[in-house]
Amino acid sequence: MIVEPTTILAAASRLSLDLLLVSIALASVRLARGPQAADRVVALDLIAVLVVAFLAAYAIDTGNTSFLDVAIAYALVAFLGTVALARFILRCGRRRNKDCTLPGRLP
């Protein structure tokens, strides 16, 4: 019995989408758990990369390559967000703050 290569690709892309969703869920657990602000930013960065991968896999699954444009735009915005959050943590708020309490645990 010969299986068509496109059937294999379709099955692989469905499996890939499921596993990527599991990955995003695992990274979200770290996002919720913290414990420090920097941990959450790292988790958000990983989630952004995983969403770009998910968009690419979804483009394969649907055969619609315009999802790649979405991936480009999302990667750009996610990078800007990561940089902004890292600077926010470093400066501890919008102004430079000597007595920083930001990285503590959430109540």
Added chain:
Amino acid sequence: MNALIAAVLLLIGTLFCLVAAVGMLRLPDTLIRMHAATKAGTLGAGFILAAQAVEAGELSTTLKVIAVIVFLLLTAPVAAHLIGRAAYRRGMELYAGTWIDELDTAMQKDSRFQDTSDQEPSATPQGTTHRAPPEN
């Protein structure tokens, strides 16, 4: 044939992404977790994008894929550097098994980091800060 290659690339990339997420959950401290986020995650996304390029087999798609991969490879180290710097400067707790901390020594030598500390200055550090190596 293209579809088979694309399926293999897709599954390899998915496994890398899954490993990155598991590492994000299981590794012990911020700086160690950044290994999972920036290396395995970027490699996995790159494999999946490459699968898209192989599957489509068009010039326009391939160029877009190359653009995304180059962008990911350019921005991941920059973002990781910024997050690691912010986490370290904000006084994160290092993993208990960490036993080399060269940045601590360098910051103790640098006069710009002296004014905020009101503890007594430590003895002039030479070389690298070595902690006791982990027991196991």
